Amino acid sequence: MGRKFFVGGNWKCTGTTEEVKKIVSTLNDAQVPSSDVVEVVVSPPYVFLPLVKSSLRPDFHVAAQNCWVKKGGAFTGEVSAEMLVNLGIPWVILGHSERRSLLNESNEFVGDKVAYALSQGLKVIACVGETLEQREAGSTMEVVAAQTKAIAARVSNWADVVLAYEPVWAIGTGKVASPAQAQEASPSFVHFELRKWLHANTSPEVVATTRIIYGGSVNGANCKELAAKPDVDGFLVGGASLKPEFIDIIKSAEVKKSA
Ligand SMILES: O=C(CO)COP(=O)(O)O
Numbered sequence: 693m694g695r696k697f698f699v700g701g702n703w704k705c706t707g708t709t710e711e712v713k714k715i716v717s718t719l720n721d722a723q724v725p726s727s728d729v730v731e732v733v734v735s736p737p738y739v740f741l742p743l744v745k746s747s748l749r750p751d752f753h754v755a756a757q758n759c760w761v762k763k764g765g766a767f768t769g770e771v772s773a774e775m776l777v778n779l780g781i782p783w784v785i786l787g788h789s790e791r792r793s794l795l796n797e798s799n800e801f802v803g804d805k806v807a808y809a810l811s812q813g814l815k816v817i818a819c820v821g822e823t824l825e826q827r828e829a830g831s832t833m834e835v836v837a838a839q840t841k842a843i844a845a846r847v848s849n850w851a852d853v854v855l856a857y858e859p860v861w862a863i864g865t866g867k868v869a870s871p872a873q874a875q876e877a878s879p880s881f882v883h884f885e886l887r888k889w890l891h892a893n894t895s896p897e898v899v900a901t902t903r904i905i906y907g908g909s910v911n912g913a914n915c916k917e918l919a920a921k922p923d924v925d926g927f928l929v930g931g932a933s934l935k936p937e938f939i940d941i942i943k944s945a946e947v948k949k950s951a
Pocket residue numbers: 702788858862863864865866907908909910928929930931932
């Protein structure tokens with residue numbers, strides 16, 4: 693199969709220099725599976741990128757949480773893909789639901805950002821996911837497919853894309869779809885459907901190699917059960933990525949290895 697487990701930590705808009713140093717030191721001291729087994733990427737706010745980049749262990753990598761949709765210039769307050777490349781930041785998260793909903797980023801805008809970031813040599817964690825209303829209306833796959841389509845329409849090379857399925861209703865709420873819930877609500881089911889979507893709309897190689905990771909209230913207690921699901925290739929973790937349990941989440945890659 694050859695999809696390396698991926699664990700991302702999205703620190704969102706939190707932290708002080710002291711807190712960042714503490715998290716980095718916890719990560720640096722941790723015993724985790726080798727980078728052959730799991731790819732670990734942490735995503736601090738922009739202002740802490742140089743600090744994290746220069747102090748984080750070399751087997752973990754760094755992602756920005758966003759970047760501008762095109763070449764930098766007169767765009768006050770924005771950070772360009774070129775600047776991230778210049779700083780040696782290899783990854784960027786794009787299309788997070790908090791940006792889609794709070795900052796009105798449309799599917800097309802996110803697709804354009806993904807395409808531009810890739811064109812500059814960044815690797816992209818592209819986020820998709822439905823809201824509670826959309827899920828209750830039964831339109832989960834329609835929404836997620838439209839978000840993925842806007843990316844696929846602009847991207848021909850998927851080698852540097854990780855797709856993150858993050859149902860909005862599961863982010864920061866403590867609610868994770870469990871196997872006990874209706875099957876269509878469970879992350880593995882949406883992951884399965886997403887892979888089917890890739891099958892219908894991309895190439896066999898993209899289907900086989902693209903990692904589809906899950907985000908939404910992943911923690912040290914539920915990560916192993918989620919990691920065992922066949923179409924879950926890793927996690928994008930918010931709250932728990934700021935805590936020592938992030939190490940346990942990284943270690944859940946072992947579940948996949950032995951599966
Ligand atoms: O939004 C998320 C990661 O990008 C998930 O956040 P939580 O893990 O805090 O639910």
